[in-house]
Amino acid sequence: MIEVTHLTKRFVQQVAVDDLSFSIAPGEVVGFLGPNGAGKSTTMKMLTGFLPPCEGKVSICGFDIAKQTLRAQRLIGYLPEGAPCYGDMTVVDFLTFIAQIRGYRGKELRQRVARAVALVELERVVEQNIDTLSKGFKRRVGLAQAVLHDPKVLILDEPTDGLDPNQKHQVRKLIKSLAKDRIIIISTHILEEVSALCTRAMVISHGRLLVDDTPYALQSRSRYHQAVTLLAEQPLDRQLLQEVPGVLALEDNPLDGSITLLAEPGMVIFPAVNQLIHAQGWQVRELEVERGRLDEVFRSLTRGDVA
Numbered sequence: 001m002i003e004v005t006h007l008t009k010r011f012v013q014q015v016a017v018d019d020l021s022f023s024i025a026p027g028e029v030v031g032f033l034g035p036n037g038a039g040k041s042t043t044m045k046m047l048t049g050f051l052p053p054c055e056g057k058v059s060i061c062g063f064d065i066a067k068q069t070l071r072a073q074r075l076i077g078y079l080p081e082g083a084p085c086y087g088d089m090t091v092v093d094f095l096t097f098i099a100q101i102r103g104y105r106g107k108e109l110r111q112r113v114a115r116a117v118a119l120v121e122l123e124r125v126v127e128q129n130i131d132t133l134s135k136g137f138k139r140r141v142g143l144a145q146a147v148l149h150d151p152k153v154l155i156l157d158e159p160t161d162g163l164d165p166n167q168k169h170q171v172r173k174l175i176k177s178l179a180k181d182r183i184i185i186i187s188t189h190i191l192e193e194v195s196a197l198c199t200r201a202m203v204i205s206h207g208r209l210l211v212d213d214t215p216y217a218l219q220s221r222s223r224y225h226q227a228v229t230l231l232a233e234q235p236l237d238r239q240l241l242q243e244v245p246g247v248l249a250l251e252d253n254p255l256d257g258s259i260t261l262l263a264e265p266g267m268v269i270f271p272a273v274n275q276l277i278h279a280q281g282w283q284v285r286e287l288e289v290e291r292g293r294l295d296e297v298f299r300s301l302t303r304g305d306v307a
């Protein structure tokens with residue numbers, strides 16, 4: 001369990017984290033969302049004991065990060081933002097060094113390094129200096145050191161930043177596979193990552209917690225929740241579409257010529273739209289119902305409008 005109470009960090013010029021309180025249970029994958037400068041990294045640094053808070057308390061599985069720092073940190077794997085330090089070390093030397101710091105020796109050390117290398121697919125660069133790696137590989141070295149000791153809590157600051165689509169997919173798969181019985185916190189700017197990975201989303205802005213809910217609940221705040229998009233072979237009778245019970249408005253999508261029907265809040269319009277299509281004999285090539293658009297919800301939340 002992670003328990004955070006009244007966590008606050010003030011820098012000279014501003015309050016970066018402003019009275020955050022929350023708790024996270026094992027099995028939860030929490031996505032920290034927020035615009036640049038919202039306070040995500042500062043929060044993560046305080047959760048991991050790398051930055052002391054001005055006020056508030058963090059407890060990691062019962063250990064106070066300020067007073068029982070080492071015991072708490074043993075339970076945490078942390079991927080900070082940016083690239084790992086020690087750029088003049090090879091990947092294998094760096095991971096061996098981290099494993100030694102974590103207290104492993106001999107066969108177990110070698111096994112742990114080999115397992116971490118395999119988990120994030122670093123085999124072909126193990127003998128290369130970290131400085132000479134691409135951004136994506138540097139990120140993966142950071143991930144490897146975070147999972148090396150099989151921690152109960154994983155705190156990952158933008159884990160897929162700089163990765164190509166294949167690597168992103170692979171890292172998401174890895175995070176999912178690690179989720180059972182662990183606590184995972186990731187910060188990300190990639191909203192699809194939140195719906196693909198997270199069981200819970202926390203939106204932070206100006207250091208304050210704006211929303212703490214499931215990704216699905218966040219999506220359902222979107223004006224596109226339950227919207228139906230259809231792409232037809234022929235022009236459709238817009239009047240008939242507009243008259244379907246529960247349809248709020250029609251939106252044209254000029255890029256592909258499709259039409260999106262927005263639903264009134266709380267209404268499900270898909271069955272009625274489908275019925276109309278059949279009754280009219282329209283040739284519809286694509287028909288899609290949406291859960292909602294996280295990017296739109298994110299924008300309206302963090303711009304100060306209430307979604």
Ligand SMILES: Nc1ncnc2c1ncn2[C@@H]1O[C@H](COP(=O)(O)OP(=O)(O)OP(=O)(O)O)[C@@H](O)[C@H]1O
Nearest residue numbers: 011012014016034035036037038039040041042043
């Ligand atoms: N060491 C520091 N000294 C002074 N101000 C800082 C320091 N670290 C962070 N800040 C400020 O605190 C605020 C929060 O920064 P933080 O890095 O936590 O945001 P973030 O949500 O992680 O942003 P991003 O998405 O860009 O990574 C920012 O305005 C930043 O400039």
